Every structure is written in structure tokens, then in C-alpha cells.
Amino acid sequence: xxxxxxxxxxxxxxxxxxxxxxxxxxxxxxxxxxxxxxxxxxxxxxxxxxxxxxxxxxxxxxxxxxxxxxxxxxxxxxxxxxxxxxxxxxxxxxxxxxxxxxxxxxxxxxxxxxxxxxxxxxxxxxxxxxxxxxxxxxxxxxxxxxxxxxxxxxxxxxxxxxxxxxxxxxxxxxxxxxxxxxxxxxxxxxxxxxxxxxxxxxxxxxxxxxxxxxxxxxxxxxxxxxxxxxxxxxxxxxxxxxxxxxxxxxxxxxxxxxxxxxxxxxxxxxxxxxxxxxxxxxxxxxxxxxxxxxxxxxxxxxxxxxxxxxxxxxxxxxxxxxxxxxxxxxxxxxxxxxxxxxxxxxxxxxxxxxxxxxxxxxxxxxxxxxxxxxxxxxxxxxxxxxxxxxxxxxxxxxxxxxxxxxxxxxxxxxxxxxxxxxxxxxxxxxxxxxxxxxxxxxxxxxxxxxxxxxxxxxxxxxxxxxxxx
Numbered sequence: 166x167x168x169x170x171x172x173x174x175x176x177x178x179x180x181x182x183x184x185x186x187x188x189x190x191x192x193x194x195x196x197x198x199x200x201x202x203x204x205x206x207x208x209x210x211x212x213x214x215x216x217x218x219x220x221x222x223x224x225x226x227x228x229x230x231x232x233x234x235x236x237x238x239x240x241x242x243x244x245x246x247x248x249x250x251x252x253x254x255x256x257x258x259x260x261x262x263x264x265x266x267x268x269x270x271x272x273x274x275x276x277x278x279x280x281x282x283x284x285x286x287x288x289x290x291x292x293x294x295x296x297x298x299x300x301x302x303x304x305x306x307x308x309x310x311x312x313x314x315x316x317x318x319x320x321x322x323x324x325x326x327x328x329x330x331x332x333x334x335x336x337x338x339x340x341x342x343x344x345x346x347x348x349x350x351x352x353x354x355x356x357x358x359x360x361x362x363x364x365x366x367x368x369x370x371x372x373x374x375x376x377x378x379x380x381x382x383x384x385x386x387x388x389x390x391x392x393x394x395x396x397x398x399x400x401x402x403x404x405x406x407x408x409x410x411x412x413x414x415x416x417x418x419x420x421x422x423x424x425x426x427x428x429x430x431x432x433x434x435x436x437x438x439x440x441x442x443x444x445x446x447x448x449x450x451x452x453x454x455x456x457x458x459x460x461x462x463x464x465x466x467x468x469x470x471x472x473x474x475x476x477x478x479x480x481x482x483x484x485x486x487x488x489x490x491x492x493x494x495x496x497x498x499x500x501x502x503x504x505x506x507x508x509x510x511x512x513x514x515x516x517x518x519x520x521x522x523x524x525x526x527x528x529x530x531x532x533x534x535x536x537x538x539x540x541x542x543x544x545x546x547x548x549x550x551x552x553x554x555x556x557x558x559x560x561x562x563x564x565x566x567x568x569x570x571x572x573x574x575x576x577x578x579x580x581x582x583x584x585x586x587x588x589x590x591x592x593x594x595x596x597x598x599x600x601x602x603x604x605x606x607x608x609x610x611x612x613x614x615x616x617x618x619x620x621x622x623x624x625x626x627x628x629x630x631x632x633x634x
Contacts (some may be wrong), residue, residue: 167191211261212268215282220290222263223280224342227292231335234295239302241291242331242349243271243309246361248287249439250479250516251324258595259319266319270312274305290349296522299334299366306330306364314362329356330364338367351375356625358433360619370412382438384420385431389443394418396451397467397618401589401611404603413611414425414452415618416444430548434475445477449490455621464628470532475509478517484524498528502553506534510549522550532589536577554581556607558592565597578605 168189175184207219215223224240229236245267252260264287271289275281280292293305309330317324331353339345348367354375356365387395398412418426435441452469460466477483491498503524510517510533521531532553556577563570574590581588590602593612602610 177553178460210423212265212283214268214272214442215280216290217282217284220280220282220284220292223292223343224345227280227294228335228340228342228345230294235295237296237337238335239293239296240333240345240349240355240519241289241293241302241306241309241364242333242346243289243328244353244357245287246329246357247475248326248329250475251326253322254321255320255516260324262319263317263324266317267313270315271309274308274312285537296334302332302334302366306332310362310364329353329361331356331367332364334369345633354378354437357437359600363531378434381431382440383424385435385438385440385444388418388420389440389447392447393420394447394451395620396445396448396455397620398455398624399471399611399618400616400624401609402615404607404610410468410609412624413470413504413618414448414455414472416448417618433512436476437469441474441476445474446481446486448472449486453490453494453496456496456500459621459625460496462625464625466497466500468500468502468530468532470504472504475517476624478505478509478520483520484527487524487529488527499530502530502532503509504532504534504555507536521604525550525552527550535591546580551586553587553589555589556592558612561590561592561598561602561612562594562599565595574602578602578607582606 168191170190171188173188175186177183177491181203207216207222208214209216215484227238230236247339248260248263251263254436264283268281268283268289271281271291275291277294278294280290282290282292284290291305291309293302296302310328313326313328317326317431331349331351333339333345333348333352338348347370351371352365355368355371356363359365393431395417396414397417398414400409401411401413402408403410416432418428420426432441435444448471452471456467456469473483477486487503490496491501494574503521505517505521525531530552531550532555533549535557536554549566554577556574559569560574560577564574565571578588584599586607587608589609589611590598590607591611593599593602593610593614595614598612599610599614
């Protein structure tokens with residue numbers, strides 16, 4: 166019990182103390198409330214970990230300790246990969262549960278002399294003291310990655326969450342806390358760009374990369390506002406007759422100063438910046454408008470495939486958006502095909518499969534893109550709501566030189582025939598590849614051997630020329 170005590174003397178007329186009066190007050194509750202307020206001021210209320218304010222104080226202490234003892238220290242910056250999709254698709258209460266479980270797993274991996282903090286929605290930081298060798302950081306990073314990668318059970322759902330980790334060392338990468346945090350943050354983005362679920366040390370070149378990424382994000386926002394994007398269409402051909410059986414809409418961006426910007430440069434930035442939803446909606450609108458325009462010009466109803474991202478499947482009302490655009494332009498549902506990468510289906514099947522099933526019920530065709538790279542099991546495949554398998558171009562390109570690649574392609578084609586699925590081979594560039602695919606029973610070819618992606622006007626000119634002859 167904590168108490169506050171006061172003592173007063175009772176004196177006679179001569180000023181002599183005759184008695185003493187002591188008053189005791191129990192201040193335990195007040196002290197507990199003060200401690201609680203102090204704890205809340207320096208700790209994350211959800212996970213109980215250090216917050217940003219306490220982390221900053223501990224960071225400066227760690228640097229001073231490293232200076233006195235002539236040792237190193239490190240900052241490990243963690244950002245959960247695609248945590249927002251859990252919040253958006255399953256609710257913030259599930260996201261909170263996930264964060265608490267992740268925090269507990271991280272606690273079990275760090276040492277007592279280290280500091281673990283949560284500084285944002287899905288961002289964690291570890292201050293690692295007494296770092297003698299950079300390899301010690303990698304050892305801890307590997308433990309953290311493995312701990313987070315273990316499946317989570319939340320409200321009957323089995324979730325797989327991964328993380329990207331950026332690492333910065335004192336004094337190699339910075340002599341103050343602000344610089345170390347900035348360097349670790351840039352290294353974390355480099356880890357994400359390297360494929361996620363990995364760790365990267367800071368390198369001076371990352372500063373330039375971070376600046377380029379910021380410029381790219383600003384340019385992307387302007388591109389959306391100014392409608393700088395265009396769709397090109399690559400034809401797909403029947404393997405037997407050689408006739409065109411459809412097109413794939415491919416996004417192209419020509420920046421006013423930079424010129425053409427490859428999709429593999431701007432799509433990852435758009436995903437990280439939360440812009441991929443707006444870009445995906447624009448692609449759907451443009452593709453549907455183009456289908457209707459071709460019909461009005463007398464070219465008939467064509468079939469166009471569009472690529473949809475995991476964000477569109479999990480966050481946006483993809484079904485409503487597609488239905489709205491098709492109906493607005495009067496396009497029949499079977500004229501549109503959506504392509505989803507195999508890795509997306511494997512990562513979050515609980516959220517993505519119901520959306521794809523509903524699209525198929527409406528008449529939209531569903532294709533698995535880059536098939537063979539997403540590690541889905543054959544037993545799992547027959548339950549997927551799909552109509553088409555697109556063989557990844559990597560296998561197609563190596564068929565003539567690698568017997569293993571050819572065996573994989575033949576296995577996929579045999580499987581698709583058993584499941585009554587259409588097969589499309591991507592990246593067909595040589596006659597040898599086409600002959601091997603044709604002999605193995607492939608249905609459709611797509612690649613530079615037959616056609617390159619072209620603007621709609623070029624395709625229309627080709628139709629007009631064919632009609633003249």
C-alpha cells in the first residue's frame with residue numbers, strides 16, 4: 166500500500182508541543198493510475214510493445230551505449246506484407262488479433278537486451294544491441310521471418326502472413342537515430358522489391374532508389390488523373406486453325422518526359438502506394454468500352470482478357486465493377502475474361518475463390534495466369550473455379566533445350582485435358598516451340614511468333630485490310 170502521511174503538532178499557550186496528529190491517505194489508486202498513464206504514453210495499447218516515443222528514447226540510449234563500449238548496434242524495420250488485405254476483407258478486429266499474435270511471436274525471438282516496438286499499423290522495429298558482426302542481424306532476421314511465416318488460425322480462417330525486413334547498422338549506416346531509421350526503412354522497401362519475405366541491409370544506392378520510387382509514385386498519381394494509360398491488345402490464336410480466338414489487354418504507360426515505362430517498373434509501385442485498385446478499375450472500363458466500340462464499327466463481339474490484382478479480388482467490389490461496366494456498354498458477359506496469377510489463388514483462397522465463382526456464374530471466363538509457378542497442388546486444382554490454364558512463358562521458352570521444362574508442359578496439358586480446361590501457351594516465339602506445344606495438345610498460342618501487343622487502331626486496320634482482300 167502506498168500512502169501519503171501528514172504530521173501536525175498541537176501546542177499549548179506557551180508554544181510547547183503537547184500532542185501530535187497524524188493523517189494517513191491511501192494513494193495506491195492514484196499511483197496505479199499515474200503508472201497506467203505513463204505506460205500508455207510509451208507503449209502500444211494493442212500489443213503492449215514499446216511505441217514510437219519510447220523507441221526513439223531507447224534508440225538514443227543504444228547509440229550512446231554503443232559509443233561508450235565501442236560496439237555496434239542495429240535497427241531492423243519490419244513491415245507485414247499485404248496486411249491491409251486482411252483488414253479490408255476480414256475486418257479490423259481480425260487484423261488486431263493478427264497483430265497481437267505476431268507481436269507475441271516476435272517477443273519470443275528477441276533477446277532481453279533488445280527492444281521490440283510497434284510504430285505503425287503493421288510496422289515493427291527491433292533495436293539489436295551489442296552487434297559484433299553483421300551476420301548476427303541476419304540470424305535474427307531469419308528467425309523473425311520464420312516465426313511470422315507460420316500459419317495463423319483466426320476465427321476459423323487459416324492465414325499466411327509474411328514480412329519484409331530492412332536492416333541498418335551503427336555506425337556504418339548512420340550515427341544518429343533518425344538516419345538509422347531512415348536507412349532501415351529504405352532497406353525494407355528494397356526487401357519488398359526483391360520479392361518480399363526477405364531481409365536486406367541498407368546500401369547507399371538505396372537512397373537514389375527511394376527517390377526514384379517517390380518520383381514514380383507522384384508520376385503515377387498524375388497519370389491516373391490525366392489518363393496517360395493506354396491498352397494494347399495481343400491476339401491469341403487457335404493452335405490448329407491459326408485463327409484469332411481472342412485478345413489480352415495489356416496496360417501501357419507513356420510518360421510525357423520519360424517515354425514508355427515498362428509495367429514491371431510501375432506496377433509494384435502502384436501496389437505499394439495503394440493505386441492498383443484505381444488502375445485496375447480503369448483497365449476494366451477501357452476494355453469494356455473498346456469491346457463495345459468494335460461491335461459498333463461492325464467487327465463483331467470479340468473476347469478480351471484482363472489481368473486482375475489481389476487487391477481487386479480482396480478489397481474492391483470487382484463483381485459490381487465488372488457488371489456495371491459491361492452493362493453500361495452493353496457487352497455480353499462471356500466477352501470478358503479475367504486472368505489471375507496462380508500465386509494469388511494459393512495465397513488467399515478464402516477471399517478470392519468466392520469472387521471468381523460468382524464471376525463464372527455471371528458468364529465471365531476465368532483463367533489462371535503463369536500456371537506452374539504458384540505451387541498449387543494437383544488435388545487442389547480441380548476445385549478452382551477456372552476455365553483456362555495459361556502455361557507460364559518460362560516453361561515455354563526452355564522446352565527445346567530442357568527436357569524437364571518440356572515434361573512440365575506436357576503434364577500441365579494432360580491435366581487440363583482431364584479437367585476439360587482450355588490451355589493457352591504464353592511467350593511462344595519460335596516454330597519449334599509451337600510444334601512441340603501443338604504435338605502435346607495445346608489449344609491456344611500467344612506470343613511474338615504470331616502477334617505483338619498493338620493499339621486498338623492497328624488491330625482495326627488489320628481487320629479492314631483483311632475484309633478488302
